[in-house]
Amino acid sequence: MVKKSWTDDELLHYITTEDSAEAKELFAAARKTCEEHYGRDIYFRCLIEFTNYCKNDCFYCGIRCSNTQTERYRLSFEQILECCRTGNTLGFRTFVLQGGEDPWFTDELLCELVHKIHTEFPDNAITVSAGERSRTCYKALFDAGANRYLLRHESVDNDHYAALHPPAMLLSERKKCLKTLKEIGFQTGAGFMVGTPFQTPNCLLADLRFLQELQPHMVGIGPFIPAANTPFAHYPAGSVAVTLRMVSLTRLLLPRVLLPATTALGTLSDVGREQSLMAGANVIMPNLSPPGARERYSIYDNKFNYNDEVGDYVSDLLRRVTKAGFVPKMGARGDAKV
Ligand code: SAH
DSSP, X not given: OOOSOXXXXXXXXXXXXXXXXXXXXXXXXHHHHHHHHHTTEEEEOEEEEEEOOOXXXXXXXXXXXXXXXXXXXXXXXXXXXHHHHHHHHHTOOEEEEEEOOOTTSOHHXXXXXXXXXXHXXXXXXXXXXXXXXXXXXXXXXXXXXXXXXXXXXXOOSHHHHHHHSOTTOOHHHHHHHHHHHHHHTOEEXXXXXESXXXXXXXXXXXXXXXXXXXXXXXXXXXXXXXXTTSTTTTSOOOOHHHHHHHHHHHHHHSTTOBOBOOHHHHHHOTTHHHHHHHTTOOEEOOBOSOTTHHHHXXXXXXXXXXOSOHHHHHHHHHHHHHHTTOEEOTTOOOOOOO
């Protein structure tokens, strides 16, 4: 199963297989491939959801601008730095600033924020996930100290992309941003949801082929989960099994990629994240946003959350990862091995 090249038919076969023995073999091959490059090490990222204001209107997303039911929030620089301090003390060496496309954060403000974090934590990696921005902005963020950028392509099939987004959002623009980010020198993350309305196996095949072409450093893959008060509120959630197979296929096609076991998987299944590690993922991104923000960054319904003190939550997570037979590498930046 570990092979140099895959035909479309072979990929489609594993995207759609309902044979659980075959799926198991796929997971094992992906895990083995991961271990050739990363061993059983799992990297941790401190996720900070810094704003849920968004100017976009993606049909699937709970924080889309036309959802008037969403209570909006925006963390202050001091609140964000406080999350970084907590994360750093707990041993995280990567901060991920994720948010809606919030125009309040002008290029200048976003760069100032990155610069402040970089100055206080010069040894930590900074990842930004703030959507589509200009090349000038991306370059300025990079120069201010950001190392990585996450921008899921969501779907690389033109018609499917158009079925998930309003006409103002263009797949061509998304692809251009990803290319620009790579050119600037960011460790770049693409990715997609599994099971969004109107998605076909051929869409998923196209997503895999796109990843092969782009060669991103990171790929986020999670199941679609319906969000209240959105056009897709009444569509069914994506399948955990298909998501896991897509994680494995991505690992086999891009052996050195960093693959998170996503919160969305953890939301649909109690053991979703452990299963994802078993299927070839090697990153976990615990949410260190302050209580209040965590509940309100409601991109989908029933998003996994915790009420414990954050230190307890993180040590519980580390225990779970160890119990599943992995080695949590707190204290490591966990850069991609390209
Ligand atoms: N504005 C940023 C961050 C978006 S939130 C950006 O555009 O990159 C991060 C990811 O959550 C999105 O890229 C999307 O793939 C995922 N997401 C949004 N709504 C979702 C839903 N209903 N179910 C599952 N994942 C969702």
